[in-house]
């Protein structure tokens with residue numbers, strides 16, 4: 001047997017890498033875990049996330065993951081009330097003909113109830129559309145949450161920030177990681193949670209067969225302060241939403257940008273004229289009064305799995321290297337479930353030893 005430096009190495013210190021580290025240690029508190037992050041914890045997609053959780057899923061698996069994650073976050077918040085996770089009420093708008101599909105897509109816990117208008121009046125209900133109120137929505141400051149999860153984990157996991165993984169070699173008994181520092185790290189098992197960095201040289205060839213792609217994500221900031229009781233508004237047919245971003249003092253409008261196969265290292269940081277135009281086209285249907293207050297925003301990207309399914313897969317025949325991610329712009333809301341699925345592929349007990 002090769003000597004290993006650590007039982008598990010988790011590559012990527014985003015919300016997912018931290019959740020996975022947490023899950024491994026919850027199941028086996030005695031395990032040694034090293035988390036490797038080329039930048040600072042939470043500085044990838046997790047830094048730009050809008051952090052909205054809505055209680056829905058486009059498939060049975062994603063609905064189960066959403067339900068699991070919703071419960072997990074609720075337990076986490078109950079145990080640590082200071083965490084930046086905030087419950088929100090929600091209004092969903094969809095084509096009147098879509099009610100049956102809507103009821104299938106949303107979790108029963110959402111308890112969708114038809115209403116005539118959007119609470120607070122931030123958006124209108126156009127002809128042909130209908131509105132429903134629902135429960136189970138929450139949002140988080142994902143960057144801050146990731147830092148807090150990391151802080152909690154530091155006594156039991158080893159964090160190496162500013163350390164890029166530049167090479168990966170899977171042997172029969174262990175996996176050797178080459179690091180940007182010139183060191184090597186030998187791990188019994190490696191979890192890759194690289195967010196949109198699917199094409200990093202160390203794992204590009206291993207990850208490519210999964211068929212995941214990277215898509216740009218754009219959200220506009222609307223410089224209008226939300227009222228304390230304002231609700232999230234979900235535009236189901238356009239896969240867009242308005243979020244009252246209380247902790248930052250403005251609204252956020254997220255729409256579905258269709259720019260695919262972007263590179264997280266070279267993606268321009270700012271909003272382009274085309275992004276703004278596309279976003280405002282959608283917003284104009286529901287809240288045209290907000291258009292001239294959409295003066296800023298956030299742009300980054302995320303990994304998307306085939307069929308809009310998150311990917312949790314062994315990358316080597318012996319299962320020593322596992323990929324976790326490609327959560328389709330839902331990596332915050334599904335992170336606890338992805339972490340649990342990932343742990344299920346590792347040689348760990350099936351149950352956590354703690355409560356969330």
Ligand SMILES: Cc1cc2nc3c(=O)[nH]c(=O)nc-3n(C[C@H](O)[C@H](O)[C@H](O)COP(=O)(O)OP(=O)(O)OC[C@H]3O[C@@H](n4cnc5c(N)ncnc54)[C@H](O)[C@@H]3O)c2cc1C
Pocket residue numbers: 011012013014015016017036037038039040041042043044045046047048049050051052053142163164165166193194195196197200202217218219298299300301302325326327328329330331332333334
């Ligand atoms: C604008 C925007 C809005 C979003 N809104 C929502 C939302 O409302 N709700 C929701 O659920 N999701 C949302 N998402 C998606 C969500 O933020 C992501 O799915 C989630 O943050 C992904 O987390 P992650 O840990 O997998 O990836 P990341 O946070 O990207 O973490 C991956 C980490 O891996 C590190 N890394 C990469 N290569 C290496 C290497 N070679 N060596 C070591 N480390 C490496 C990176 O530095 C990075 O920190 C949004 C995303 C964006 C961009």
